[in-house]
Amino acid sequence: MAFDYDLFVIGGGSGGVRAARVAAQDGAKVALAEEDRYGGTCVIRGCVPKKLMVFASEYAGVVEDAKSYGWAIEPGQFDWDVFRGRLNDELDRLENVYRNLLKNSGVETFDQRAHLEDAHTVVLADGTKKTAKHILLATGGRPVKPGVPGDELGITSNDIFHLDELPESILIVGGGYIASEFAGILNGLGVDVTQYYRGAQILRGFDDEARGLVSEEMCQRGVNLHLGTDIIDLQQEGDKIRVRATNGKEALFDKVMFATGRAPNTEGLGLAEVGVELGRKGEVVVDDYSQTAVPSIYAIGDVTDRVNLTPVAIREGMAFVETVFKGNPTKPDHDLIPTAIFTQPEMGTVGLSEEDARDQEPIEVYATSFKPMQQSFAGRSERVLMKLVVSQKTRKVLGCHIVAPGAGEMIQLAGIAVKMGATKEDFDRTVAVHPTMSEELVTMKTPVRTG
Ligand code: FAD
Numbered sequence: 379m380a381f382d383y384d385l386f387v388i389g390g391g392s393g394g395v396r397a398a399r400v401a402a403q404d405g406a407k408v409a410l411a412e413e414d415r416y417g418g419t420c421v422i423r424g425c426v427p428k429k430l431m432v433f434a435s436e437y438a439g440v441v442e443d444a445k446s447y448g449w450a451i452e453p454g455q456f457d458w459d460v461f462r463g464r465l466n467d468e469l470d471r472l473e474n475v476y477r478n479l480l481k482n483s484g485v486e487t488f489d490q491r492a493h494l495e496d497a498h499t500v501v502l503a504d505g506t507k508k509t510a511k512h513i514l515l516a517t518g519g520r521p522v523k524p525g526v527p528g529d530e531l532g533i534t535s536n537d538i539f540h541l542d543e544l545p546e547s548i549l550i551v552g553g554g555y556i557a558s559e560f561a562g563i564l565n566g567l568g569v570d571v572t573q574y575y576r577g578a579q580i581l582r583g584f585d586d587e588a589r590g591l592v593s594e595e596m597c598q599r600g601v602n603l604h605l606g607t608d609i610i611d612l613q614q615e616g617d618k619i620r621v622r623a624t625n626g627k628e629a630l631f632d633k634v635m636f637a638t639g640r641a642p643n644t645e646g647l648g649l650a651e652v653g654v655e656l657g658r659k660g661e662v663v664v665d666d667y668s669q670t671a672v673p674s675i676y677a678i679g680d681v682t683d684r685v686n687l688t689p690v691a692i693r694e695g696m697a698f699v700e701t702v703f704k705g706n707p708t709k710p711d712h713d714l715i716p717t718a719i720f721t722q723p724e725m726g727t728v729g730l731s732e733e734d735a736r737d738q739e740p741i742e743v744y745a746t747s748f749k750p751m752q753q754s755f756a757g758r759s760e761r762v763l764m765k766l767v768v769s770q771k772t773r774k775v776l777g778c779h780i781v782a783p784g785a786g787e788m789i790q791l792a793g794i795a796v797k798m799g800a801t802k803e804d805f806d807r808t809v810a811v812h813p814t815m816s817e818e819l820v821t822m823k824t825p826v827r828t829g
Contacts, residue, residue: 379497383409384703386500386510387485388492388647391418393691394516395476400699402483409510414492416467416476419518419680420688426472427465427539428559432720434461435566443756456567457543465539494648497674512702515654515662515670515677517643519686524638528612528758531619532634535560544569545632549621551609553580554753555719557637558592559603562722570632571601574623576608576821581719585731587745589778591763595723595781598760642681647685659683666709667701668694676702685712688822716793718786723760726789728796729777732767732827740770742825750782760777763816766802770828773801778819788816 383406384479387398390412403407404669414757434456441453461476478485490503494705500508535556546569546615551562553575565571573580573596580603581589597603602808610622611760618630640662650656655663661683679691700708711790716728735741745765753760766775778792795804810817 381498381509381511381721383407383486383508383510384512385409385512386420386492386508387411387514387516388398388500389418389516389518389643389679389681390416390480390487391474391516391518391679391690391691392420393518393695394418395480397514397516397678397694397695397698399407399479399483400696401703402480402485404699404703406703408484409486409488409508410480411488411490411492411500413472413503415469415490416473416480416487421472421476421756423536423539425688428535428563429720430465430468431461431539431563431567432559433632433723434723434816435563436722438566438568441760443753444788446756456544458567459539460594462539462748478715493646494652494675495656496652497672509675513675514695514698515644515647515649515675515681516679516691517647517681519640519680522638522639522641523818524609526609526611528614528619529636531612531614532636534551534636538635541633546570547572547631548633548635549574549609549619549629549631549633550637551639552639553582553605554579554637554639555581555721556581557635558596558717558721560635560637562596562599562720565599566594566722572629573601573603573636574607574609575605576624578605580605581725582723584725584727585765585767585777585779586733587765588725588727588731588763588781591747591761591781592719592721592723592725595760598724640680640686642683644681657683667707668698668710670728686713687715687717714797715781715795716789716796718789720786723762723781724783726782726783726787726790726792727778727783728782728793729775730767731777731779732765735767735769735776738827740829741776742768742770742802743827744768745826746818746822748818751813753783762815764816764822766805766819766822768825773803775800775802775805780819782815786814792816792819797806800810 385408386392398410400406410425492500504664523529543670550573561573610664613620644660653672659740662677678694680686697708699709719725747761747763767777805820
């Protein structure tokens with residue numbers, strides 16, 4: 379049977395664009411449908427605008443510190459309109475880059491929603507039908523609100539970049555990385571930030587000591603963090619939102635932002651009807667090669683809810699192209715993925731937390747927490763953490779956890795060593811770079827804990 383295309387990709391985000399582009403460059407006839415903006419979550423409402431907001435929010439502190447270094451300067455006012463205008467221009471520019479990448483690789487694009495009719499047929503919103511030998515689902519995910527009464531009054535991370543003005547006060551509900559990052563960002567921009575999280579500590583799943591330090595430092599910097607606290611309901615009261623919480627408190631906020639979870643975009647795609655298996659959260663179930671229960675249909679990125687990060691979606695897309703178009707079956711590698719959490723302070727992590735490693739085998743823990751030179755000179759009391767979790771048996775570094783300014787940059791490089799299977803002695807053999815914070819990673823001599 380002759381198909382219109384070799385590959386039809388649904389979703390023009392991180393994973394979909396990469397897979398479409400690489401397959402087309404390899405000679406495949408490829409089409410892609412995107413219902414919103416090209417670049418997807420990461421470029422339009424995730425990593426990129428968020429990181430630019432992190433940068434924006436750090437300048438107030440930088441100006442303060444500069445005074446301690448002898449600069450005669452005073453912080454001015456942050457102008458949200460100026461920043462938002464420049465942010466929007468940058469996102470427009472990036473969206474164009476993504477469109478051009480597709481165009482220049484020969485991918486045909488449809489600016490429409492798409493759904494499936496059968497194992498080889500895609501239906502566009504205008505009713506046009508297109509057939510393809512392979513279909514790739516790369517539809518990503520979306521934020522979900524918690525379903526409490528009045529939650530329509532709250533916003534999500536999708537809305538935060540479009541606010542007409544910065545609120546004076548905000549309640550952020552959630553304890554994951556998105557909630558905690560925006561708590562730091564808005565706090566840095568001068569918003570009065572309260573964060574409610576129902577669990578015992580933010581950043582669940584990460585190393586306890588590292589997340590404990592992040593949480594402590596966030597509070598030091600002014601985030602009003604309430605752990606073990608959930609919301610009961612929200613009510614409009616004049617310009618404000620009244621929030622009742624499980625800790626018995628009632629408080630008024632200008633805005634409430636929910637960062638209470640994300641769901642895969644699988645609704646209305648016709649997946650179950652064509653035989654694609656869905657999991658408990660609605661995610662597309664795939665095998666190690668990203669193939670669904672329907673052999674011609676594959677899925678990559680957040681819609682599969684494996685490891686929801688941009689570089690992972692991209693790698694899954696590349697592995698899919700290797701497997702299907704280059705005759706080289708390739709499993710995306712989900713082991714030892716380094717990640718950064720752009721909280722303030724920042725956290726970088728790769729491998730096992732101390733707790734997970736201890737469950738697995740006897741370990742040694744090397745850790746040091748200290749006041750870094752640059753901030754300490756400026757009179758700040760904040761501390762950083764450098765930590766290695768080491769296998770007693772193999773001496774391999776099982777986990778590396780850094781809480782420090784620039785931790786994301788550091789963990790990318792430490793991640794190479796850990797991925798290569800470096801031992802504690804390999805770290806020790808490496809000469810320190812002095813004076814830096816990360817030199818502590820190669821100078822820790824005695825374990826702080828064993829067992
Ligand atoms: P997406 O990028 O979500 O793209 C999916 C696309 O499909 C969207 O453009 C959507 O409009 C489109 N689509 C959906 N349904 C249809 C349909 N039926 N028809 C046509 N088009 C459709 N990751 C990191 O690595 N580092 C970070 O710092 C980071 N920060 C983040 C911050 C926030 C606030 C958020 C929300 C996410 C962040 N992420 C980060 C996660 C990252 O953005 C995602 O993992 C990544 O974008 C997933 O890529 P994807 O291709 O799977 O999906």
